[in-house]
Amino acid sequence: MAERIEEPSPFDVLIVGWFPSRGDPGAGRFIADQAAALGATGRVRPWVATFEAIPLFGDERLRAAAEAVTERHLVEAIEGDPSPFVPGGAAGPPGVPVARLGFPAGETRQTGAEHGLRHREVVLDALARRPDRPNWRLVHGHVGYPEGAAAARIAGRLGIP
Numbered sequence: 001m002a003e004r005i006e007e008p009s010p011f012d013v014l015i016v017g018w019f020p021s022r023g024d025p026g027a028g029r030f031i032a033d034q035a036a037a038l039g040a041t042g043r044v045r046p047w048v049a050t051f052e053a054i055p056l057f058g059d060e061r062l063r064a065a066a067e068a069v070t071e072r073h074l075v076e077a078i079e080g081d082p083s084p085f086v087p088g089g090a091a092g093p094p095g096v097p098v099a100r101l102g103f104p105a106g107e108t109r110q111t112g113a114e115h116g117l118r119h120r121e122v123v124l125d126a127l128a129r130r131p132d133r134p135n136w137r138l139v140h141g142h143v144g145y146p147e148g149a150a151a152a153r154i155a156g157r158l159g160i161p
Contacts, residue, residue, distance in 0.1 A: 007062050010045045012134040013038065016058060016151035017142030019050035020091035031142050034096045036093035042112065047085065047134055049127060051120055054132065056106030070104040071122055078126040099127060116146035125136060125155045 015052055018028025028050065035046040037138050054070055056063040078084050078101065085097040092098055103119035127133065139155035141148030157161060 008043070010043055011137045012045045012047060013138045013140060014134075014136045015046055015129075015140045015142060015149075017050065017140075017147050017153075018046075019048050019100075021050075022041070022090035025091035030081070030116050032092045032096070034142075035096045039096055045134070046096055046137070047081045048092070048096060049124060050098065050100055052100050052102050053105035053124070054102045054103050056069075056108070060109055063106055064110060067104045067106070067108050067111070070102075071119065074102050074104075075126040078123060079130060083130070083132060084127065100128065117149050120146050120150035121153055124150050125157070128158055131157055 015031060020027055020032050031048070035048055035089055038044040038046045042069040053127075056066050056070075056079045058066070064153050078099075084101065086099075088098065101120075101123040103123050105115070105119070107113060107115050109158055136158065138161055139151050139158070141151030141155075
């Protein structure tokens with residue numbers, strides 16, 4: 001009798017980057033196609049984290065205050081119930097869970113020119129702290145900066161490539 005070889009179970013991958021949305025169905029189409037192709041292999045379960053800017057307006061004092069409040073509420077929402085992941089997106093492949101993470105978009109005295117990286121890192125970190133998050137074995141940052149830099153920092157905190 002031949003020995004039965006079991007297929008390894010699919011492993012979870014977090015893909016960080018642009019992704020199609022209702023307002024811009026062409027944005028990140030290549031990332032959506034990549035996630036669909038990975039999922040179709042049956043060997044990978046892709047999860048996508050993408051970002052939506054929440055602009056900061058006003059003078060420095062007002063932007064700084066809005067940044068703090070916005071960031072605090074975003075983190076609470078991401079860490080709370082329900083999960084920020086939804087099955088697919090408005091224009092993405094069905095069955096690929098997508099988390100659309102808001103982030104305060106704008107420079108303040110505290111964040112300086114690195115605000116894009118810092119704010120994305122804060123919301124990704126909240127996602128990584130969820131106790132029900134998938135057991136990601138790889139984080140793929142599809143673009144270098146700021147999404148990829150934030151993804152690399154979160155992967156380092158999780159101890160995964």
